[in-house]
Structures are given as structure tokens and as C-alpha cells.
Amino acid sequence: MGVNRRMVEKFLEGKGALITGGASGFGRGFAIAYASRGAELVLVDVNEQLLEETSKKITQETGKKVIPIACDVSKSDQVEAMAKQAFSELDNIYILNNNAGVGDPYGPDLLRLKEKYWDRLFNINLKGQWLVSKSVCKGMKKQEFKPISGKVIHTASIAGMIVDNKIPAYSICKAGVIAMTKLLAQSLAPKITVNAISPGYHVTGIYNNNEEAMLMTMEDGHVKTPLNRLGTVEDVVNVSVFLASPDSDFITGHNFPVDGGIAEVGVPAYYFKSDI
Numbered sequence: 001m002g003v004n005r006r007m008v009e010k011f012l013e014g015k016g017a018l019i020t021g022g023a024s025g026f027g028r029g030f031a032i033a034y035a036s037r038g039a040e041l042v043l044v045d046v047n048e049q050l051l052e053e054t055s056k057k058i059t060q061e062t063g064k065k066v067i068p069i070a071c072d073v074s075k076s077d078q079v080e081a082m083a084k085q086a087f088s089e090l091d092n093i094y095i096l097n098n099n100a101g102v103g104d105p106y107g108p109d110l111l112r113l114k115e116k117y118w119d120r121l122f123n124i125n126l127k128g129q130w131l132v133s134k135s136v137c138k139g140m141k142k143q144e145f146k147p148i149s150g151k152v153i154h155t156a157s158i159a160g161m162i163v164d165n166k167i168p169a170y171s172i173c174k175a176g177v178i179a180m181t182k183l184l185a186q187s188l189a190p191k192i193t194v195n196a197i198s199p200g201y202h203v204t205g206i207y208n209n210n211e212e213a214m215l216m217t218m219e220d221g222h223v224k225t226p227l228n229r230l231g232t233v234e235d236v237v238n239v240s241v242f243l244a245s246p247d248s249d250f251i252t253g254h255n256f257p258v259d260g261g262i263a264e265v266g267v268p269a270y271y272f273k274s275d276i
């Protein structure tokens, strides 16, 4: 039951999904999963070429309408125009995945981090999610779907749960995304649910699709994963499908770590040098 049953059910037929960072990684994974379950899509990304390629591929594979919209989520004028276009292209936006994100340069701690990286991370990873919700949730609220008129799903990170001083701005932004999930859930209840997913370590574009680069950061931080394997894109997509489905209609304001147990029962990144 649950996720597996939903794997074959077209429970998103007649519904629209808007995914930021939809050209790559988790975003592309959410897009394929939703289209396979009947959704029409708006994919939003700043990488225009990849966005076009991904959108065409998903339409070819699933036969569903996929509208690519090039947009930098950190720019309010672009976000407003994007949301307007999205509602004119689709009948509704039932699912919003606020997912676009970028990483820190790995290494410099909070006191060494350059201001330009702080600004870039905050503008894209935190302000970007806020701007997109502001522009999309107004229209979502007016939709007639019952019992829930729309669902917002944030991509946070375990770095926002157990802060990591080698990616400090990223950690603070993701802690902010988890806080924003609760605040938005309050503001949008009872019509819209808002939840977050916190992935652990999964090879995607954020690691330049390079497993070695990701393993280096895990080794450097002495990260131990109780479930003893790396995360996949599918691990995260499965939880997003659950959050997009009627099975999660009574859940709002929560953060779901998908990390093989690192944040709660494993050993998260740890850099102190100490003898005891």
C-alpha cells in the first residue's frame, strides 16, 4: 500500500504540478514521477538548455504537457511573471515543489565565508522559496479541490537539522526552510498543506553528478549512515509522491528526513579536533 500502490495509480490526473529546479536531480525526479501519475507540469529552472531538454524528454516519455519556464527564483519580478504564466498555461497548480537550490563552496567556516556566497545562498535557497510561495499560493488557495486545495513541498536538507560548519550558509538557509515550512503551514491551513523533505547525501547536480566529490565530503565529516548505503534520487522522490498523494492529507508543517538515518541515529558531519 502507500507509496507502492501510488506507483501505479494516476491520482494526479487533472492536477498541475510546478517544480522549481525541475531541470535536474530531485526536481527532474519529482517531475517524471508526477507526470507518470497523470499530472501536467510547469518546470522552472535557471538553466535554460537543460530545462528544455528535460521538458522535451518527459513529454516524450509520459505524453503529458510539460511547460518549461526559465526563471531565477531569487528575482521577484521573474518569479511573479513565472507564476502568472504558470496559471495561464495550466488549469490549476495543485502541487508546488519549492526545490531549486545551490551549494556553498565546501570548506570555509562561518567566519571565513565570503559575503558574496552568503548573499547568493540566501537569495536562492531561502528567499527564492519564499518568493515562489508568495506568488503561487494565492492562486492555489482559490482552487476548488477538496479536502485540500493544494500542497507545498519544500526541499530542505539534513544540513538544516544538524548544522555543518563546512557549508555554513547552506545550513542556515536550510534551517530557515524548515522554519518556513511551519510558518507557511500555519498561514495556509486548512486549505493547503506544507511539508519539507530533508535529503542526506545523494549524487545530483549539486555535486556535479560526481560520487567521488560527495564521498569526499562524507569522509571529511566522518559521516556514518545507519542504513549503510548512499541515498538515491528515487528515495527522495518516493516521499514526495507520498506528500503529493491523498495519503498525506492530514499531515502539515512537518520535515521528513530521507537520509538513511544520519541525522537522527547515525553520525552527522563532525569536525572538532578533541582528545575526549
Ligand code: NAD
Residues within 6 Å of the ligand: 020, 021, 022, 023, 024, 025, 026, 027, 044, 045, 046, 047, 071, 072, 073, 074, 099, 100, 101, 102, 124, 128, 155, 156, 157, 158, 198, 199, 200, 201, 202, 203, 204, 205, 206, 207
Ligand atoms: P541539482 O543541481 O541537480 O538541481 C538543482 C536545480 O536547481 C538545477 O537544475 C539548477 O539549475 C536549479 N537552480 C539553481 N539555482 C536556481 C535559481 N536561482 N533559479 C531557478 N533554478 C535554479 O541538485 P539537487 O540535489 O537535485 O538539488 C535540489 C534540492 O535538493 C536543492 O534545494 C538542494 O539544496 C537540495 N538537497 C540536495 C541534497 C543532495 O544530496 N543532492 C541533499 C540535501 C538537499
